[in-house]
Amino acid sequence: MTASQHPLHSSRQRIVFLDRDSLVAKVRAPAFAHEWHEHAHTKGGAQTVERLRGASIAITNKVPLREAELAQLPELKMIAVAATGTDIIDLPACRARGIVIANIRDYARATVPEHTLALMLALRRQLVAYRLDVEAGRWQASERFCLFGHPIRDLAGSRLGLLGYGALGKSVAHLARAFGMQVAVHNRSPIEEDGVTELSLQELLATADVVSLHLPLTDKTRNIIGAKELASMKPTALLINTARGGLVDEAALAAALTNGVIAGAGFDVLSKEPPQADNPLLQLRLPNFILTPHTAWASGEAMQLLADMLIANVEAFARGAPVNVVA
Incomplete structure (x- = not known):
């Protein structure tokens, strides 16, 4: 089938973005005849079908x-995943x-690894614990010029164990070696x-000072x-998860x-998002646990690249030559 024979060239196409507010970026109009409809968010189920x-x-x-x-959607020909x-x-x-x-690939090679290293650094340097000490007036009451109490560890010389070694795992490894x-x-x-x-x-968990997850979520x-x-990890080890809850x-x-x-642990993801109030990790009030709201991917630069790649995927499909197809 040639591009001119592709069915998307035969009529004006209806494109629906179900959760536009999930992407804080400029989304340009696709370069073919279309109707564009977007919704800030969609609850799913019947609303999605409607x-x-x-x-x-x-x-x-x-x-x-x-x-x-x-x-219930016989006319649907493509799903462009903005992730x-x-x-x-x-x-x-x-x-x-x-x-x-x-789907979108390799847009987060800077933002997710930087967030991953930020979590490692914050936990190894005890940033949250010491900030809480300052807020509680402990430094001000100290007899010394500095305040101890929480052991600080360097990243240098420690072992990072990566579970998964795709594009993001490799980028994290590059920063870690630096x-x-x-x-x-x-x-x-x-x-x-x-x-x-x-x-x-087993050996990775037993020997790593920091374990960082970079795996897809599958069965x-x-x-x-x-x-x-x-229990098999070192008692001094950290667990970092910027992949899937x-x-x-x-x-x-x-x-x-x-x-x-x-x-300690640094997480950017939970098993259900937005999380439910009874999630056990939401109940923790510990200085050695940092939870961010699934924002590792969301630098301004990364989101704009994602938006550009998203429309490029749609346009490639419309030309009859789809790219980034999920097998």
Whole structure:
């Protein structure tokens, strides 16, 4: 099929962005005939179906599209995911219906690794604990010019253990080496790169000073870090998660932090987002636990790049030559 014969060239296309407010960036108009409809956010389910009726292209960041919705949307031809992860999409149902799914890749090579290192630094340098001390007046009451009380550790000379070594894992490794860290990796497939130390999951957890997760969320990776894995880590170790919340058993982590099983954790993701009030990690009031609201990806530069790539994906599909297709 040539580009001129592609069905999207035959009529004006209806494009619906289900959660426009999830992207703080300028989204340019696609360079082909279309109707553009956007909604600040969409609850899902019946509202998703209502808004996508007649649409040939759906854009979603975090609004799920499952079998129940897809079955009611016979005109849908493409789902443009405004993110890298596609766990919100029923991939087999899309394949059965011939719906093309395209995601965004490699837009966050700076922002997520920088956030990851920021969490490491804040925890190793005890920034939260010492800020709380200053706010409580402990420094002001000190007999010395400085205030001790929380052990500070350097990143230099420590071991970073990476679970996952895709684009983001590699970028984190690059920054970590600049700080003088030794990098070890546990990856699903062999790594063809000189100088990379590959370890089993058990050895990585047992020897790393900082464990950082960079895995997709699948049936195999869900709760890959649970009570057993946490207990196998060094009591001085940190756990960093800027990937997916479901990778970690949150109740087990809350218990590990409360009981001193590990030294601290820095998270940017939770298993359900927005989180429910009863999430055990939301109950923690510990200076050695930092939780940010899924913002590691969200630098201004990264979001604008994402927006540009998003429309480029839509335009490529409209030309009959889709790119970044999720297999």
